[in-house]
Amino acid sequence: MxxxxxxxxxxxxxxxxxxxxxxxxxxxxxxxxxxxxxxxxxxxxxxxxxxxxxxxxxxxxxxxxxPIQAVRLYRRGLVGETTLPFAAxxxxxxxxxxxxxxxxxxxxxxxxxxxxxxxxxxxxxxxxxxxxxxxxxxxxxxxxxxxxxxxxxxxxxxxxxxxxxxxRPQGLQNDLVGFKMHFRLDPVQQASLSHCVELMLFPGGYAGLEPIENGSANLCLLIRRRALERIGADWTLLLAWLVEASPPLGERLLHAQPAWPKPLAIAAIPxxxxxxxxxxxxxxxxxxxxxxxxxxxxxxxxxxxxxxxxxxxxxxxxxxxxxxxxxxxxxxxxxxxxxxxxxxxxxxxxxxxxxxxxxxxxxxxxxxxxxxxxxxxxxxxxxxxxxxxx
Ligand SMILES: Cc1cc2nc3c(=O)[nH]c(=O)nc-3n(C[C@H](O)[C@H](O)[C@H](O)COP(=O)(O)OP(=O)(O)OC[C@H]3O[C@@H](n4cnc5c(N)ncnc54)[C@H](O)[C@@H]3O)c2cc1C
The missing domain is CATH 3.50.50.60 (FAD/NAD(P)-binding domain)
Structure with a gap:
């Protein structure tokens, strides 16, 4: 035993x-x-x-x-940036x-x-x-x-x-669907992402983008299930919609190369x-x-x-x-x-x-x-x- x-x-x-x-x-x-x-x-x-x-x-x-030193939050245009109160x-x-x-x-x-x-x-x-x-x-x-x-x-x-x-029970907020995709960004975009984690708000959800090792970036986003149903449960459609709904994200993803054919996804997170x-x-x-x-x-x-x-x-x-x-x-x-x-x-x-x-x-x-x-x-x-x- x-x-x-x-x-x-x-x-x-x-x-x-x-x-x-x-x-x-x-x-x-x-x-x-x-x-x-x-x-x-x-x-x-x-x-x-x-x-x-x-x-x-x-x-x-x-x-x-x-190293990540700052957080930037976008809603439509650039809204705010601050250094993190801790090392990340x-x-x-x-x-x-x-x-x-x-x-x-x-x-x-x-x-x-x-x-x-x-x-x-x-x-x-x-x-x-x-x-x-x-x-x-x-x-x-x-x-x-x-x-x-x-x-x-x-x-x-x-x-x-x-x-x-x-x-486990359902938790207090359980209507979000999550997606994650690694991208190789255009070098200019990778450089302006710099040592920041970016939080981009869009109708019904938000996306986080941050640089990771080997010159790549990780995009991880959450969207309300109802909003996703309206867009269509298809990654290409969702990405096209996001680029429209969040111009800063659109700019970052310009000429970006996805690392995988499909994103990872998760639903019903409690x-x-x-x-x-x-x-x-x-x-x-x-x-x-x-x-x-x-x-x-x-x-x-x-x-x-x-x-x-x-x-x-x-x-x-x-x-x-x-x-x-x-x-x-x-x-x-x-x-x-x-x-x-x-x-x-x-x-x-x-x-x-x-x-x-x-x-x-x-x-x-x-x-x-x-x-x-x-x-x-x-x-x-x-x-x-x-x-x-x-
Ligand atoms: C969209 C999203 C974004 C997030 N972003 C961040 C972030 O930026 N920073 C952060 O700190 N946290 C973040 N988190 C949270 C973080 O990912 C989790 O809290 C963390 O991974 C939990 O660790 P864990 O060990 O409990 O579970 P996990 O990391 O999920 O590990 C569980 C393991 O158990 C294994 N397993 C499952 N079932 C079985 C089984 N029956 N038998 C044997 N093995 C099994 C799985 O294969 C897995 O390896 C995020 C979560 C989500 C959903």
Whole structure:
């Protein structure tokens, strides 16, 4: 029987597996994708994420990450620009997630790829545990492909994918459809994008554009489902419409070369969802809380949940207590970001956002208030003490 079964090898799962394996726990991690892969994400790495990544041994600049120093918000024409109140980076998820998963394997976690967990059940007194003389009182069994895995504790890190029997509720804003595409921009456009993340508002949604490694740029956008239905659920039609609806975006994409034939897409994202109680399993990352994408802090939350979870698990806390503490860590930040996200996709709200963006101090405040609270970051620090478990 393994100590910890980690389901999902994205940032939350890989970071947790690394922390637990480094602390001497036996860890089995199951990741359904066999190889490095792209994910729908703006690829904006906020300062909390940067600090958690560096604790894991990830050196962003050495991996070619691009520094992001400012945010520009457009509504029709240029509206506002301000320097970020913290250091940020951008790097493709294909590269980042693979590096973090590599740390889990390096730390000694048994990583299985290309297999998905389809069933997860809790048991009491399994016959296999009795015969092997291990603590038989409690555990989990998971079906992964053709294998059955038995574990003392289970950690759900499947991101946007809900496991059967563990479905998340809808959240507070769930009518947005997301798309992501990498582009090679015209050199002039790439240069004027510079070290900025650009947020472009258009009727019914918003797009984020930022430079990533290797001279490319990542376009990630969200649009209300009803607006998309009016345009037609076709990428070529949507792109043509966006270029009209947002002239600054049109200018950036002039002569741009897409990296893939089709974008990645995602629907029914439960923005504003926060897990407040446990159902036995420990939930991390998007399985614990989903912050609206414009905030660019979902990766920080995934890494924070891994840090918080590892610290509390190693200290002997219950899943129930962990889930309550994590919800308290994230509640205010997720609530504020969700309220702003409702505004960002509505005409009146967009006018307000444009007025705020003209005031750099207010824009910086909005950036700060959608980060993980300093006390939550500090109080999760120092909890991971290997001597407690060895
Ligand atoms: C449109 C959009 C833009 C975003 N932009 C940003 C941004 O700019 N900055 C930011 O910080 N955050 C952003 N986010 C949020 C961020 O992408 C997520 O919060 C983060 O990826 C969550 O990490 P995770 O580890 O919980 O899940 P994931 O990264 O999704 O990882 C989950 C993993 O579990 C695996 N898996 C799923 N089901 C199973 C199964 N049954 N068995 C085994 N493996 C399984 C998957 O293959 C995947 O690798 C954005 C999100 C969206 C939707």
């Amino acid at each position: 393994t100590d910890a079964l980690v389901i999902g090898g994205g940032l939350a799962g890989a970071a947790l597996a690394t922390h637990l394996a480094r602390a001497g726990k036996s860890v089995t991690l199951i990741e359904r994708e066999a190889h490095a892969h792209d994910k729908v994400c703006g690829e904006f790495i906020s300062h909390e994420a940067t600090s958690y990544l560096s604790q894991l041994g990830i050196d962003l600049p050495a991996m070619g990450a691009f 980076w951008s790097l493709s998820r294909r590269v980042l997630d693979e590096a973090v998963l590599g740390k889990a394997a390096e730390a000694g976690a048994a990583v299985t790829r290309g297999t998905q967990v389809s069933v997860l059940t809790q048991f009491d007194s399994p016959s296999s545990a009795k015969t092997s003389g291990q603590d038989p009182s409690h555990g989990w069994q998971a079906r992964a492909g053709h294998s059955m895995i038995t574990a003392r504790d289970a950690f759900l890190c499947t991101g946007k994918h809900d496991l059967r029997g563990y479905k 923005y504003g969802y926060i897990r407040r109680q446990a159902d036995g399993v420990w939930r991390l990352g998007d399985q614990a809380a989903v912050i609206p994408s414009f905030a660019g802090d979902g990766m920080s939350i995934a890494l924070h949940s891994a840090h918080r979870c590892a610290g509390m698990y190693l200290s002997g806390a219950s899943a129930e207590t962990y889930q309550r503490v994590l919800a308290a860590d994230l509640r205010a930040q997720v609530w504020r970001a969700t309220a702003l996200s409702h505004l960002l996709v509505r005409t009146g709200g967009q006018s307000l956002a444009a007025a705020v963006a003209a005031m750099p101090a207010l824009m910086r405040l909005a950036c700060r208030k959608t980060r993980i609270h300093r006390h939550a970051l500090e109080s999760s620090d120092g909890n991971i003490n290997p001597s407690r478990v060895l």
